[in-house]
Amino acid sequence: MTKFSDLNLDPKILKAVLEAGYETPTPIQAGAIPAALAGRDVLGIAQTGTGKTAGFVLPMIHALARGRAKARMPRSLVLCPTRELAAQVAENFDTYSKYVKLTKALLIGGVSFKEQDVLIDKGVDVLIATPGRLLDHQERGKLILNDVKIMVVDEADRMLDMGFIPDIERIFALTPFTRQTLFFSATMAPEIERITNTFLSSPEKIEVARQATASENIEQGVVMFRASRKDRQAAEKRNVLRALIDAEGAKCTNAIIFCNRKMDVDTVAKSLVKHGYDAAPIHGDLDQSQRTRTLDGFRAGDLRFLVASDVAARGLDVPAVSHVFNFDVPSHAEDYVHRIGRTGRAGRDGKAMMICVPSDEKNLADIETLIAREVPRLDNPLGQPESPTAEAEPETKQSPKPERRTRSRTRKAPETTPSEPVTPKAAEAVEEKPKIEAATPAAVAAPDTSDTAKPKDDKSRSRGGRRGGHRDQQGGEGQSRGRDERVVGMGDHLPDFIAKSFEERRAG
Structure with a gap:
């Protein structure tokens, strides 16, 4: 079995890796690190949670250990789709480079430009950024990418979903043609394949088996829920969610609650707080300082419930999450595996429960096809509400109008009717x-x-x-x-x- 000591990494890097508690590389690491150390371009196809962050951070630190960056001219560049993923890469860099004198800068939205400009002006070896903020600095004349020797694109499929592909192409054009490129994606959509064919030169392709099944340590279940009325569906779903949490009792030490839309994230979080639950939201529209405080509080155990969009499904590494609740069935089947993969980590037991309304049954079928098993059905803890007939509601709402018109005619009749027969x-x-x-x-x-x-x-x-x-x-x-x-x-x-x-x- 391959060990990190067999990968020809710098001894200072190996020391940091061992102190972090790792001895054996994952499949993506075992394939990507030797190719990257040899100076080749790498195309990695792997899901989140397979350890690919270390797969590009370790060879990057090894290659940059000698040399010094110039002001405003970073020596390497890592692009991430979200602030949380960028922050996680920065944490990994700090962990593995603590015995190597390298500098880094994190360029993400929601943080002062002035603070970031100060770091760039000093010169950084590793620049970790989201595409939008990186281009903002470049357009302001604060950043020059002519000296980039290694460029990494992480979670390229998420970049595609978020509309960053045109920005990625612009950034590629700003970097030298002689750079080394490490490109990672969970899937190979046609647009992503076009970019790799254009900007990568004879890459080493490492493909890890698609993560189509969840850990056996995760107990799964779904509540097939039908609201009493369509306009009451959201409120009644929130009632079911609270009932599921209460039914778990003390076993639910902390949990991530996933929603498909940012608006629902805020609504569910406010509802939980209103009913006495310790909850906070996290999604892309929140201020970065607030997102950081929320994540830090959840990791530290000060916050019990984290209500999140899919921003947190990728790259959120909290080892001890006891439960995952899917308030909405995810639109993409792969996202279900990412979401429930936040629990049951590092050999621990976990539990994942989902609420499915009739309009989500097709998405549920796609999930069951992907994981090749049926998600066990759970009883509604509140009981299934009786749905009124579809015809009863319109008659109730429309009946007052004709009555008012009839009374109007009746009042006029005595004024116009003669007293004679x-x-x-x-x-x-x-x-x-x-x-x-x-x-x-x-x-x-x-x-x-x-x-x-x-x-x-x-x-x-x-x-x-x-x-x-x-x-x-x-x-x-x-x-x-x-x-x-x-x-x-x-x-x-x-x-x-x-x-x-x-x-x-x-x-x-």
């Missing part, structure tokens, strides 16, 4: 034209039979004439009247002076 035909006319028929009682009570009417009666006769026109259209007595006697409609609000003009014309 109304025939069916007249009742129909009242319903269709309530405002026209409202004048009928006045016309009946004071009929005007004279040819010379007083001015105060003009309005009444005008309305009577219009009623005659209405009967003419309906086929009544008005059919025998001449064309010039008809009143052209002006609506129900005919001005008096216009009505008077028609009366004068008729009298003439």
Whole structure:
């Protein structure tokens, strides 16, 4: 069996490795370190948690042990997709280089540019950065990449998911063609394969078997949950989550709770705190100082529940995590293995539980296909809520509206209905034209039979004439009247002076 002592590393590096408690390299380390020490480009295909960080940090320290960096011109560059991964690489570098005099700088967002500029101006041997912050420094004229001898791209598939591939191409173009490139990815998407073909020269390819199964030390389970109503699904899922935590009791010493969206991370964390649980969120939108404090508190045991997005699924190394709760079923099956791999580490027992709603059942099927086993079903600790029929809710919500319209018509009816008995035909006319028929009682009570009417009666006769026109259209007595006697409609609000003009014309 290969040991680190067989890899021709500098004795000072071997001493630091042994003090860290490692004697035997992992498969990715055993393949990548000799090739990197020989100066070849390396293409490593391996999942998170396989030890590839040491696979590129150790040969990098060995190659840089001699020499000195110039101001603003780093000698090596490590690119990581997230701040947490970059910070973890920096920690590994500190661990393995403590007997070698090398300097480093960590360029990540959420930290003052001024502090980072001071480190760069002094000259650094190893520059560990996220792509966005690195380009910010370069565009400000604070960083020159002409002296980079070793370039490492870590978690390239996550870079692709986060949209960093164009930035990676720009950074490659800024570095010398003669550099040595170490490229690591969990998968080989077409876009990543294109980059490796363009920027790597005859690389040594080391491929570790895909991590498709979780550790046997992890007990898995899933709750098939159906909400009572769709608009209550999120709140009821949070109730189930708290019930699962309570059911574990003292066995749940600490836990990571994974959500698919940043918004849900904040909501779940606030809900847990509101109900008395010691919880805090971590995701990409939080300030870096807050993320660092949260992670440090969780590692130290001061924080019991860490509510996280997939940022924490990769690169988060906390040995003693007792439980993992998947509040959401991950969209990618591989992410499920990454998530639950945060528990059951270093030979410890772990437990992973998941809540699956009907819309997530397809993703659950993909997970079971990947791990080649069925995730055991768990009973809902709160019992399954009864779902109302889909037709009942719309009727309940819409029923008040027609009732209000019916009452509105009913209130107007007494104002327009004559006191005398109304025939069916007249009742129909009242319903269709309530405002026209409202004048009928006045016309009946004071009929005007004279040819010379007083001015105060003009309005009444005008309305009577219009009623005659209405009967003419309906086929009544008005059919025998001449064309010039008809009143052209002006609506129900005919001005008096216009009505008077028609009366004068008729009298003439």
